[in-house]
Amino acid sequence: MAYSDTPSFPKGLLSDDALPRYVQVAARLWDDISARGARAGDRLPSERSLATRYEVSRETLRAALAELAGRGLLESAAARGWFVAESGEAVRLTGGHTVEGFADYALKHGLAVRSQVLESGTRPATVDEAETLRIGPGAALFEMRRLRFLDDLVVVLEHNRVPLTLCPALADTDFTAASLYATLRGADPAQLPRVADYSVEARQPEARERDLLEIKDGTPVLVAEQLSFNQDGRPLELTVQVYRGDRYRFRASITD
Structure with missing residues (x-):
């Protein structure tokens, strides 16, 4: 080919x-x-x-x-x-074969993406996190909180947690510019999020969220929780995203 x-x-x-x-x-x-x-x-x-x-x-x-x-x-x-690649199976960001990240969305829509890292580091996983990510309690966990911008408008407050063993380089990567998913794939191309459990709910923002997301009125937030899995069904990443309700739209296709 x-x-x-x-x-x-x-x-x-x-x-x-x-x-x-x-x-x-x-x-x-x-x-x-x-x-x-x-x-x-x-x-x-x-x-x-x-x-x-x-x-x-x-x-x-x-x-x-x-x-x-x-x-x-x-x-x-x-x-x-x-x-x-030998397989000839090219995966587009617009296709349905992978989980789409924030940078992927920006690319697809021709938008400039920017990130502000609020916190980044490693710590032991809690019992709940360990159970969700299928790792041992106390195992090293990479944790990061970022504000994500599209065309310089703040859109989402994002909280990522990834088992450090999947990619030790996470701890030393500057995520103001780097993509989390691209960094994971760089460590091991098999670590490509293929499917995800996803839930979303609307609520009023907390005081810190209101400040970070620059909400001045009664605009609600949409809180999305996502657990991503690789092609072997292993959990890769646990993410909580708090979106400004007036700058985010959730779409889904329901099939049997």
Whole structure:
């Protein structure tokens, strides 16, 4: 299968300089791969040479590679590097094969995403968290709270919890720019959220939420709780998102 047989990135959206740097690099890299007409199984240049070519850090380059891997376009092999995916199953962010993250949503709609990290670190998991994430009580847990913005408008207060064993690099990653899902995929492409248990309810904001989300009137918040699983059914991430009710719309398809 040639590169040209695999879906390319949407034109126009990914050329926007306001989008995350790693997304821009991913688009440029895939355009270059496609232009060369390489085929499935072809090996990419080393990460060092790619980082030099695109004038980015190794961290940004790895996030870009993980983004392409998450779409099914690339795959990695331990100690051998990166290759064009053999399966031919490309996963688009707009498709139904993965759980869509906040950055994915922004990309799909051509919006500039920005994050402000409020808290980030590791701690022992509580008994309830351990039961939910299927880890031992007291196991190392990465925890982060962020404000997420679209086109510089605050939209959501997000609380993420991930077992640290899935990706030790989480503790040292700057998530003001990096994507949580792309970082997970960079550590192991198999750690792609495939399905999720999701619930949402409306309520009045608490005082801190009102302040952080810049709510000045009676606008309610929508609270979404999500537990994401990988392709093997293992829990990956527990997330609570508090959205401004006037800047978020929940849609779902119900099937039997």
